[in-house]
Amino acid sequence: MNTNLKISNVTKIYPGCVANDNVSLEFNSGKIYALLGENGAGKSTLVKILSGVIIPDEGKIYLNENNLNLNSPSDAKKNDIGMVFQHFNLFETLSVFENLIIDSDEQRESLREKIDLIMKKYNFSIDLDIPVLNLSAGQKQKVEIIRCLIRSPKVLIMDEPTSVLTEQETSELFLSLKKFSEEGILIIYITHKLKEVMQLCDEVAVMRRGKLVSVNEIKNENIESLANKMVGQNLKTIKKKKAKTSSDQLIKITNLNFTSEDPFETNLMDINFSVNRGECLGIAGISGNGQSELFQVLSGEIISEKKSIEFNNNYIGDLNPQERREYLMAFSPEDRLEQAAIPQMKIFENVALNNFKSSNFFNNGLINENKIKEHSKKIISDFNVNTDNIELKSQFLSGGNLQKLIIGRELITSPDLLICFNPTWGLDVGAINYIHETLIKINEQNKSIILISTDTDELLKLSDKISVIHKGKLSKIMNAEEVTSEKLGILMGGAN
Amino acid sequence: MIKIVKRDQPSRAIFFFTPVLAIFLTLVAGGLIFFILGFKPFEALKFFFIVPIADKYGFSELLLKATPLCLIAIGLSFCFKSNNWNIGAEGQLTFGAIVSGGVALLFYEQEGFYILPIVILAGAIGGMLYASIPAILKTYFNTNEILVSLMLVYVSKLILDYLVVGPWSNPEGFNFPETRQFSDSAKLPLLFEGLRIHAGIFLALAAVVISWFVFYKTYLGFQMKVSGFSLKTAKYAGYKGKKMIILVFLISGACAGLAGVGEITGPIGQLHREISPDYGFTAIIVAFLGRLHPVGIIFASLVVAITYLGAETAQIFMQIPKYTGQVFQGMILFFLLASDYLLFFKIKFIGSKK
Numbered sequence: 103m104n105t106n107l108k109i110s111n112v113t114k115i116y117p118g119c120v121a122n123d124n125v126s127l128e129f130n131s132g133k134i135y136a137l138l139g140e141n142g143a144g145k146s147t148l149v150k151i152l153s154g155v156i157i158p159d160e161g162k163i164y165l166n167e168n169n170l171n172l173n174s175p176s177d178a179k180k181n182d183i184g185m186v187f188q189h190f191n192l193f194e195t196l197s198v199f200e201n202l203i204i205d206s207d208e209q210r211e212s213l214r215e216k217i218d219l220i221m222k223k224y225n226f227s228i229d230l231d232i233p234v235l236n237l238s239a240g241q242k243q244k245v246e247i248i249r250c251l252i253r254s255p256k257v258l259i260m261d262e263p264t265s266v267l268t269e270q271e272t273s274e275l276f277l278s279l280k281k282f283s284e285e286g287i288l289i290i291y292i293t294h295k296l297k298e299v300m301q302l303c304d305e306v307a308v309m310r311r312g313k314l315v316s317v318n319e320i321k322n323e324n325i326e327s328l329a330n331k332m333v334g335q336n337l338k339t340i341k342k343k344k345a346k347t348s349s350d351q352l353i354k355i356t357n358l359n360f361t362s363e364d365p366f367e368t369n370l371m372d373i374n375f376s377v378n379r380g381e382c383l384g385i386a387g388i389s390g391n392g393q394s395e396l397f398q399v400l401s402g403e404i405i406s407e408k409k410s411i412e413f414n415n416n417y418i419g420d421l422n423p424q425e426r427r428e429y430l431m432a433f434s435p436e437d438r439l440e441q442a443a444i445p446q447m448k449i450f451e452n453v454a455l456n457n458f459k460s461s462n463f464f465n466n467g468l469i470n471e472n473k474i475k476e477h478s479k480k481i482i483s484d485f486n487v488n489t490d491n492i493e494l495k496s497q498f499l500s501g502g503n504l505q506k507l508i509i510g511r512e513l514i515t516s517p518d519l520l521i522c523f524n525p526t527w528g529l530d531v532g533a534i535n536y537i538h539e540t541l542i543k544i545n546e547q548n549k550s551i552i553l554i555s556t557d558t559d560e561l562l563k564l565s566d567k568i569s570v571i572h573k574g575k576l577s578k579i580m581n582a583e584e585v586t587s588e589k590l591g592i593l594m595g596g597a598n
Numbered sequence: 599m600i601k602i603v604k605r606d607q608p609s610r611a612i613f614f615f616t617p618v619l620a621i622f623l624t625l626v627a628g629g630l631i632f633f634i635l636g637f638k639p640f641e642a643l644k645f646f647f648i649v650p651i652a653d654k655y656g657f658s659e660l661l662l663k664a665t666p667l668c669l670i671a672i673g674l675s676f677c678f679k680s681n682n683w684n685i686g687a688e689g690q691l692t693f694g695a696i697v698s699g700g701v702a703l704l705f706y707e708q709e710g711f712y713i714l715p716i717v718i719l720a721g722a723i724g725g726m727l728y729a730s731i732p733a734i735l736k737t738y739f740n741t742n743e744i745l746v747s748l749m750l751v752y753v754s755k756l757i758l759d760y761l762v763v764g765p766w767s768n769p770e771g772f773n774f775p776e777t778r779q780f781s782d783s784a785k786l787p788l789l790f791e792g793l794r795i796h797a798g799i800f801l802a803l804a805a806v807v808i809s810w811f812v813f814y815k816t817y818l819g820f821q822m823k824v825s826g827f828s829l830k831t832a833k834y835a836g837y838k839g840k841k842m843i844i845l846v847f848l849i850s851g852a853c854a855g856l857a858g859v860g861e862i863t864g865p866i867g868q869l870h871r872e873i874s875p876d877y878g879f880t881a882i883i884v885a886f887l888g889r890l891h892p893v894g895i896i897f898a899s900l901v902v903a904i905t906y907l908g909a910e911t912a913q914i915f916m917q918i919p920k921y922t923g924q925v926f927q928g929m930i931l932f933f934l935l936a937s938d939y940l941l942f943f944k945i946k947f948i949g950s951k952k
Contacts, residue, residue, distance in 0.1 A: 422838070455824065468817065
């Protein structure tokens with residue numbers, strides 16, 4: 103049976119921003135639809151309206167000509183709309199089956215049969231009785247998908263599903279999605295990754311600043327045309343020049359180990375690598391394989407044996423981040439809102455988080471506010487942060503501007519080494535470009551970068567050498583030219 | 599129609615308005631309770647909140663009660679601002695009082711200008727020692743400071759009980775559970791003839807000024823603020839987390855200890871069983887009612903001090919149990935937490951559409 107989903111004149115206004123501006127769209131089953139847009143374009147809001155999480159100010163939703171009143175997520179479920187969120191909503195310590203039975207009203211026995219059937223049909227193999235924390239990200243996502251399929255949905259919405267998947271897992275997911283579509287489930291696929299849209303979808307709707315800017319069949323589009331629609335301007339492509347190979351070693355990690363007491367953390371085993379001046383070492387991997395721990399060990403949030411890290415001919419393994427900054431290291435952590443910056447604090451206060459001796463931010467234990475403000479103004483203008491008010495709380499900066507502020511704050515000391523972890527995660531294309539350009543510039547100034555990232559395209563674009571982290575172990579270090587994303591994908595999955 | 603809308607940003611005005619709203623709602627609810635109990639609400643509230651402070655003596659009593667509350671709450675705000683949940687100020691007060699009382703007893707029947715400073719210092723050190731227990735257990739053994747500091751309150755009360763009944767009890771005291779009277783040199787001077795308000799109030803005022811300076815002007819204050827928002831950020835910035843946890847606990851303990859000194863070396867002048875009507879716990883309410891801001895805490899301590907006095911007057915004149923004081927303290931906290939909702943949401947009145 104054909105399913106028809108219609109969004110009619112939906113508007114949602116937040117204070118200071120129109121998230122959805124009179125959006126009308128129509129979907130029919132049998133096709134896979136892409137909803138494409140930068141962060142903040144309004145696609146998440148639209149999807150949340152479809153799944154009952156947000157109630158629109160105006161507009162209506164029709165499913166097969168019936169006007170739906172979606173006041174809560176359970177209304178969406180009742181109306182056969184299933185949704186797989188970007189972040190998993192699973193209880194890590196419960197078993198797969200327990201997770202699935204939680205929001206189901208079926209009997210244990212019949213539910214189990216139903217799940218077995220679904221898994222057989224789509225070739226999923228997941229042990230239902232092991233705790234979710236033992237699953238890979240791809241498997242967890244399958245659990246979320248099964249949770250939707252149990253209710254035999256008419257519509258399945260996938261929100262940025264590939265951000266945690268390997269190349270191989272992604273192609274598996276795409277196969278499944280195509281199969282669902284053939285069986286009559288209407289698929290709406292939300293993403294900002296253009297390549298995926300071209301690979302998977304039949305029709306694409308592009309959103310920008312809350313407005314629907316284009317709806318078109320995929321065969322009439324290409325990556326460039328979509329990118330331009332998404333950003334609203336022509337993007338220049340940036341490319342890194344081949345670095346002059348230097349043999350001047352800057353940092354050397356020797357037999358570094360980290361054993362965590364926390365079962366949700368990954369142990370690091372026997373990490374060895376070195377980075378030369380002017381070089382960018384990329385570290386690839388699926389999130390949760392020890393990247394966060396590696397970042398903390400390198401930044402000094404976790405201290406290690408003194409001799410395990412040699413930087414500029416000093417042993418610094420036992421120093422904390424502030425002490426390491428004095429040796430001209432800088433750090434940009436993954437979590438912008440909970441670690442790298444404090445949203446409730448003002449811009450200039452956030453700048454003071456990078457406190458190094460020559461900054462004179464704090465003299466004899468007293469705050470030197472003028473110095474901090476002066477410094478903040480410089481960062482804002484040097485790094486194109488789009489505001490002129492350093493008294494603004496940083497929660498009012500967009501993700502891109504906040505990241506520019508953070509990178510600027512870290513780079514203003516002109517450090518010899520910048521260690522960054524997913525620096526462009528969740529940013530829009532314009533901001534990503536800016537950050538990438540900045541990183542390339544650093545290398546050109548003969549400074550070094552360790553780039554820990556889950557975005558393979560980014561790594562291939564910026565790195566001179568690449569290694570892959572899997573379950574806390576690093577693969578051998580490869581020259582970037584010899585590496586393809588397929589090869590990385592295989593290593594990320596744990597094969598040799 | 600009424601609609602509830604999320605605020606983009608909690609405004610500063612609302613931040614200080616909600617405590618006032620909480621107090622107002624407490625008065626309304628309190629009046630209602632009195633009404634249900636069969637009293638005239640306005641008269642009862644008058645006995646509770648106005649009569650006690652209508653004269654010179656009453657006002658001195660108000661300051662007397664507000665002094666320890668303010669002092670402890672200032673100390674606690676160091677902890678609370680930096681994400682450390684010290685709720686054992688009552689124990690730190692008691693232990694500070696024990697140590698300073700012990701020192702005061704050493705100088706029994708001796709006089710000298712040097713005695714009082716030593717006694718005061720001993721109280722601060724006692725409070726610090728006692729606060730260092732949850733702090734050290736937290737930093738080195740990962741225990742929960744809420745549980746440890748709370749349980750230590752009861753330990754300190756038992757130690758005090760043992761001392762005033764046993765080894766330290768007054769030999770000529772007919773077995774009353776109290777120590778000898780301290781010598782005059784070991785007592786905080788009274789400020790006015792015939793009133794009980796004593797020099798301890800200057801300790802509280804000094805704490806207010808110092809804390810304001812530390813919070814807003816020093817690197818320590820900045821680090822506390824950062825740690826209060828996010829421990830992950832504090833770690834990333836390279837702050838020495840353990841050192842700071844211990845430091846804020848010590849400051850907090852010292853303030854509570856000083857409050858203990860004020861209680862025993864002020865009007866009473868001896869150690870006995872009940873040196874504090876739970877000032878250490880009530881000060882938690884004061885700290886939050888005052889928004890962890892030094893000036894806010896001054897006002898909050900005055901407001902909450904009235905509930906102690908009001909409860910006594912109400913008991914005397916209206917035969918209402920004095921525990922109504924605690925009911926009022928509870929209501930203040932309750933309404934404060936409830937009206938904090940307004941920090942993040944606002945109520946919009948929308949005219950009905952025709």
